[in-house]
Amino acid sequence: MAAAATTTIAIALMVAGGGILASVNLAHLASVLEAQVEIVGFLRRDLTVQQQQRVLASAKDLPGVLSAELVGRAEALKRLQKTYGSLASVGSHLKTNPLPDSIEVRAGGAGQVRGVAAALEQIAGVEEVLYGTPVVDRLVALTRAVRIAGAAVAGALFAAALLIVLNTIRLTIAARRQEIEIMTLVGATPGFIRGPYVLEGVLQGAAAALAATVILVAVYAHLAVQIAGSLPFLPVLPARAALPGALAVVWFLGIAVGMAGSEIGMRRYLRA
Amino acid sequence: MINLDGVGKRYPTGVVALQDISLRIDCGEFVFLVGPTGSGKSTVLKLIQRIERPTAGRVEVDGLDLCSLPDSQVPLLRRRLGVVFQEFKLLSDRSVADNVAFALRVTETDPVEIAPRVLWALETVGMAHRADDLPARLSGGEQQRVCLARAIVTRPRVVLADEPTGNLDPQAAWEIMQLLGAVNLRGTTVLVTTHNNTLVDILRRRVVELHAGRVMRDESRGLYQTAR
Numbered sequence: 001m002a003a004a005a006t007t008t009i010a011i012a013l014m015v016a017g018g019g020i021l022a023s024v025n026l027a028h029l030a031s032v033l034e035a036q037v038e039i040v041g042f043l044r045r046d047l048t049v050q051q052q053q054r055v056l057a058s059a060k061d062l063p064g065v066l067s068a069e070l071v072g073r074a075e076a077l078k079r080l081q082k083t084y085g086s087l088a089s090v091g092s093h094l095k096t097n098p099l100p101d102s103i104e105v106r107a108g109g110a111g112q113v114r115g116v117a118a119a120l121e122q123i124a125g126v127e128e129v130l131y132g133t134p135v136v137d138r139l140v141a142l143t144r145a146v147r148i149a150g151a152a153v154a155g156a157l158f159a160a161a162l163l164i165v166l167n168t169i170r171l172t173i174a175a176r177r178q179e180i181e182i183m184t185l186v187g188a189t190p191g192f193i194r195g196p197y198v199l200e201g202v203l204q205g206a207a208a209a210l211a212a213t214v215i216l217v218a219v220y221a222h223l224a225v226q227i228a229g230s231l232p233f234l235p236v237l238p239a240r241a242a243l244p245g246a247l248a249v250v251w252f253l254g255i256a257v258g259m260a261g262s263e264i265g266m267r268r269y270l271r272a
Numbered sequence: 273m274i275n276l277d278g279v280g281k282r283y284p285t286g287v288v289a290l291q292d293i294s295l296r297i298d299c300g301e302f303v304f305l306v307g308p309t310g311s312g313k314s315t316v317l318k319l320i321q322r323i324e325r326p327t328a329g330r331v332e333v334d335g336l337d338l339c340s341l342p343d344s345q346v347p348l349l350r351r352r353l354g355v356v357f358q359e360f361k362l363l364s365d366r367s368v369a370d371n372v373a374f375a376l377r378v379t380e381t382d383p384v385e386i387a388p389r390v391l392w393a394l395e396t397v398g399m400a401h402r403a404d405d406l407p408a409r410l411s412g413g414e415q416q417r418v419c420l421a422r423a424i425v426t427r428p429r430v431v432l433a434d435e436p437t438g439n440l441d442p443q444a445a446w447e448i449m450q451l452l453g454a455v456n457l458r459g460t461t462v463l464v465t466t467h468n469n470t471l472v473d474i475l476r477r478r479v480v481e482l483h484a485g486r487v488m489r490d491e492s493r494g495l496y497q498t499a500r
Contacts, residue, residue, distance in 0.1 A: 185355050186426065
């Protein structure tokens with residue numbers, strides 16, 4: 001019975017731990033994508049170098065700005081030619097460079113992009129501001145959805161694990177009904193009766209957490225290598241970054257459900 | 273020692289188990305509680321152990337008012353009582369000695385005292401030679417002796433025996449009743465519920481007869497049934 005309870009807790013913890021790892025990786029993916037969103041403020045052509053530097057300084061001071069950098073028109077043309085190979089010879093056909101100087105700004109998060117863009121537009125000398133509006137909006141929505149879904153999945157798994165554990169531990173305690181009945185009739189105190197069962201619940205939870213840890217560590221390490229090899233564009237958190245938090249939750253969950261299961265399971269047998 | 277004063281018990285299902293029972297059992301008495309099935313004998317034992325509470329009247333055991341006794345004090349009440357069950361209730365995975373020691377261990381008795389007290393209890397019921405056996409290797413009579421040893425090992429003030437001979441052959445039943453008499457001779461109050469008319473008639477102890485939750489008869493040297 002004890003082995004059955006431990007195995008059930010271990011499976012529930014593995015599912016919960018897997019859910020947490022998936023959730024933190026999705027959140028990581030969202031934050032990586034967020035960091036790639038860029039705001040470009042095109043400068044008026046008549047600005048002097050000093051004026052451009054003042055605009056750059058003002059942009060850097062805006063709230064929510066992570067970094068800002070001045071991109072000269074020559075650099076912009078180079079990037080254009082590099083990005084679009086077919087335009088490699090365009091420079092030789094143009095008398096002057098038609099591109100404006102610009103400021104490239106990175107915001108702290110996708111949620112701040114809109115505000116930073118609006119503030120940038122207000123700075124004197126900035127003619128036009130561009131940013132990937134639909135991309136930003138989708139990223140903001142995706143990030144929020146991932147976080148809410150992650151919390152919901154983790155919550156549902158926690159509730160499922162608690163129910164499974166409660167029932168399994170109730171079966172364990174029911175199997176020892178006579179022992180508990182004799183204890184209460186000869187005058188053992190509820191604390192004395194409860195103690196070993198709660199300790200057993202904690203140990204079962206800890207044993208299950210240990211089993212879940214071993215399997216989660218092995219599976220995560222294997223999957224991280226596999227994904228890095230076959231889907232290199234997907235940013236996967238390294239094991240040392242993703243696992244400690246998830247495993248802490250797994251251990252807490254295992255011990256908490258073991259203890260709570262024993263405590264609740266005992267209650268009906270300890271009514272005086 | 274035990275005092276029931278105007279006690280009534282109605283279960284939540286609506287069944288009335290006891291009605292206005294008054295019964296006084298003094299220290300050192302040996303009392304048979306008799307009556308047909310459903311007459312309320314087991315309910316009386318449950319009230320004395322505070323497994324159930326009365327819905328009317330007062331129950332007092334060894335100076336404790338069980339109606340006002342806080343739940344935290346119930347274990348201390350039960351340590352003053354020893355209980356013998358019809359179906360023995362021995363733990364099948366533990367030896368005879370461990371079953372008896374169990375009552376001491378779970379009441380946090382000084383570990384140094386456990387072995388000598390277990391030996392004393394097993395010698396009292398004549399089972400010291402089977403101390404290492406598992407209950408399954410014992411006859412019904414022997415298992416009931418072990419159950420009695422477990423009841424007396426805590427040196428209770430009262431022994432409650434609920435149909436202790438119900439599952440035993442006449443010889444074993446007689447031996448158990450003799451042992452309960454011996455326990456009583458040492459000053460322990462003994463209350464026995466039984467259907468065993470032969471033993472009640474031979475022993476001629478105080479007999480309290482219940483019928484439909486009421487005391488029908490209370491005789492100091494009674495028979496199982498009076499000639500009606």
